[in-house]
Amino acid sequence: MSVMAVPDSAVKKSPKSAAVVIQDLVVAYQPGKPVLKGISLEIEDSSVTAIIGPSGTGKSTLIRSINRLVTPTSGSILFDGQDLAKLKGAELRVARRKIGMVFQEYNLVERLSVVENVLTGRLGVTPVWRVWLRKFPQEDIARAFDLLAQVGLEGYARQRADALSGGQRQRVGIARALMQEPRLLLADEPTSSLDPKTSVEIMELMTGLARARLVPLIVNMHQVDLARRFADRIIGMAGGKIIFDGPPDALTTAHLQQIYGGEGWLT
Secondary structure, three states: OOOOOOOHHHOOOOHHHEEEEEEEEEEEEEOOEEEEEEEEEEEEOOOEEEEEOOOOOOHHHHHHHHOOOOOOOEEEEEEOOEEHHHOOHHHHHHHHOOEEEEOOOOOOOOOOEHHHHHHHHHOOOOOHHHHHOOOOOHHHHHHHHHHHHHOOOHHHOOOEHHHOOHHHHHHHHHHHHHHOOOOEEEEEOOOOOOOHHHHHHHHHHHHHHHHHOOOOEEEEOOOHHHHHHHOOEEEEEEOOEEEEEEOHHHOOHHHHHHHHOOOHHHO
């Protein structure tokens, strides 16, 4: 099966079975200099999608546009019956509760314990006074401990986050994201700070947990081998546009040369 480069405007499908439908998405941090140039794509339910491409091509901007850490300049992001690109205030906060995020640099609160960091995944639905007093509902505490067991950190619950290794911190980040009970999971270069062995373990854990929960996962990454190994679908970006969209076994050397430019880096 061969997948050829197509214009972004052609990557439009029926949204009936889609978790997310992005249409004509443009993001420009400076007027007239778009980072994303009319991205259109559909993310299917219960799928793992990897976004690859060189630094500066807009991978992180695309991920962060979906949960509105970045505000789109134009276009739409349809999710759970709403256009995320147009939401503001309370409506946006409610929508974000449904979207879990795993960060490149973990984004843990270093002075808090591991289990408290996981519990911060409930900030969107827990009253502020409970958060300040660290008085989370017992059902949330029980679920946080269960998630720590699922990510292999059941013995670390009371340790401070700053005592953990990078791989352990990312496991906490995954548990925190799942604590939200998300309908969509995003991961922004979750393995870029990790060694090869730990990177495989984190990808295996994250994709396994997402698939078990039937939650679609979108992850942007630099490691093409990991994308091929764990994703159902790979999206290749260059220059703020999609130039490859297909299954891992359709991604050829020619596609990689088109995505990353030149041949020398492949030798």
